[in-house]
Amino acid sequence: MNSIQEQLRMSELPKDQEKMPLFDALVHYANRNTIPFDVPGHKMGAQASPLKNILGEMTMKMDVNSMKELDLLSHPQSVIKEAQQLAADAFGADHAYFLVNGTTSGILAMILATCKPDDVLIVPRNCHKSVMNGLILSGAKPVFIEPEVDVHFGISHGISVKNVIKTLSAYPEAKAILVTYPTYFGSMNELRTICKLAHDRNIAVIVDSAHGAHLPFMPELIDPITAGADIVTMSMHKTGGSLTQSSILLLNEGRISAKTMQKTLNMIQTTSANYLLMSSLDVARHELALYGYERYQALKPLVEKTIYEIEEHTCFEVLKKDFVRKHNMQSYDWTKLVIRVNDSGLTGFEVYTLLKEKYKIQMELAEGYVVMAVITTADDENSLKKLVWALREIERLYNRKTPIYSTSVTPTHANILLLSPREAHYAEHELMPIDRALGKISADLLMIYPPGIPLVIPGELISEDVIQQYHYYSQTFGNVLTESALEHHITVVKE
Structure with a gap:
């Protein structure tokens, strides 16, 4: 299927992309002056409240429940189905699915749809924390690829083709490879080559494109669907213009069926999908496409x-x-x-x-x-x-005139994985000060947010590098997220 980008390069107006079926249906319903005896309990903003005063009457009227004329996200038949198909057409995919719990839900669904317990999933180590949660839920065994480290800027880029080839050769039984594209900092590896390498081995390619919803509409860049990915999840709210928490999952059928994808999404998405979020996806797609x-x-x-x-x-x-x-x-x-x-x-x-x-x-x-x-x-x-x-x-x-450099900014030693994240999650745990946790197996996930990339994950050995990094970020920024309620403590696997 041709992408919107390709159609625009040929100066053709994308077919039907001026439509906003879900948004228009929602506005029409809000203007009908219906007397609601259903949920939500604010009854289309019937009572005065600070929320209504600030957000406005129309916003409250558009916050409604699922019904026949507004369709149902878990089993779309009408306006949601049409809106999702328009999104699929706009991004050049076979199918599109609206997500109301962010790209996190899409990443969980991609992993659950491709991997069973004990299946091998190849993963970049600088992936988002939701990938680690997907490993715990699925029971898949991760094989981590270290990203390319940029010592000059103090950040990580994408995984290299060289390391992908090496890992695919070492783990030919892998069911899928997850690629972050683009990375949080904007680098984009040779995804087209990675897709071909994986597909030649019948390995699915799933892509976290949380920061890449705009790529199909960039003149010189390659988006993940065009590169050949099987499933892509993108945060439309980050760069596509929709409301926060709304994302889109794209599927090219073949290795994963549309039926499997919908069934998986229904397990992890709410049955009370927010229409403000979904309609914002319809509008954002319209704006990007046109x-x-x-x-x-x-x-x-x-x-x-x-x-x-x-x-x-x-x-x-x-x-x-x-x-x-x-x-x-x-x-x-x-x-x-x-x-x-x-x-x-x-x-x-x-x-x-x-x-x-x-x-x-x-x-x-x-x-x-x-x-x-x-x-x-x-x-x-x-x-x-x-x-x-x-x-x-x-x-x-x-300006202090003297440059700052720190080994804690770009550590070069990878953590050792001793247990799978699922095994560590379900093991017996104990809580201890992080300074006493050297050599222990983490049952916790320490994460810098943003961008949501873990310092250590469940199952990894807590090294001196991990402890130093934790203190570096705690002292300089104070934004290390941990699952422990006690400051400077970490949960470890009990020996």
């Missing part, structure tokens, strides 16, 4: 100008495609503005805090050496100019 390509074409020169102005007047450095291609042999999504700040003597955490508290600029995240801004077509010259001005002033006022 206007995305031209909007990203118009946005690119603004981003290029922003990068030039940041680097021209500060000691900061922006990650660019030439750097990623040269050092990691991967392509790059230019809508991720990764700014290296540590040559100023400031950590990314400090610059992030200054931007927020002094200039009211909310960045996506901070790391030891970098801050990152996510750019979408909702940005304009004015917002980008404010970011440039703030960065220039921070560099001028707070």
Whole structure:
């Protein structure tokens, strides 16, 4: 199936993409002045409340329950079915499924649909925490591939083709390989090659594209469906313009059937799907399909100008495609503005805090050496100019002149996996201070959020690197998420 990107390159208007069947049906129902004796209990905002005062009457009227004229997400027959098919057409897939619990639910579904207990799943070690939960639920055995480490920027990129070949050769029995594409920081490996390598061995390719909903509408980049992936989950709310928590799962049939995919999703998604979220997916698809390509074409020169102005007047450095291609042999999504700040003597955490508290600029995240801004077509010259001005002033006022480097930013030693995440999850546990946990098997998941990449997962050996990283992030940013209620404690497998 041709993607919207291909159709737009041929100057053809995508068929039927101007329709918004679910959104229009929901608006029509909200305007009917129905007397509700069903749930939800706010009865279309019948009572005055702070929520209604702020969100507005129409928002409350559109927050309704499943019914025949609005269709049912678990068994779509009418407007949801049509809206999902329009999304499938827009993204070049055989099928599309609306998700109301974010890409997390899609990742769980992809793993459960492809792997049974004890099946081998090949996974990048810098994957999102939801992948680890999918391993626990499915009972699949993970084989981790270490990502390409960028010591200069202090971040990780995607897994290399070389390491994929090595792993596929060592584990020919693998049922699936999961690829993060693009990574949180915007790098994109040779996914087309990885898909061919896997498919030649009858191994499914499932893709976490949480940060790649916009890729089919970018003039020069390859999206995961075009690259040949079997299942893709993308967070439309992150870069596609829908409401937070709404995502789309795309399926190309062959290795996984549409029936299996729907059945799996029905196990993990709510039966009370939120219509505001689903209708926002319908609208976001409409906007991307009709206007995305031209909007990203118009946005690119603004981003290029922003990068030039940041680097021209500060000691900061922006990650660019030439750097990623040269050092990691991967392509790059230019809508991720990764700014290296540590040559100023400031950590990314400090610059992030200054931007927020002094200039009211909310960045996506901070790391030891970098801050990152996510750019979408909702940005304009004015917002980008404010970011440039703030960065220039921070560099001028707070520059300490001495660059910062830390081995905790980019550790080079992989954790040793001694138990599967499922085995560690169901083992007998004990709680202890993390400083006393050296050499223990973790039953906990320590995670930096954002981006949601674990320092250690259930089943891995707790090393000195893990403890040092934990303290580094706790002291510099205080945003290490742990499942323990006690600060600086971790749950381990009891010996």
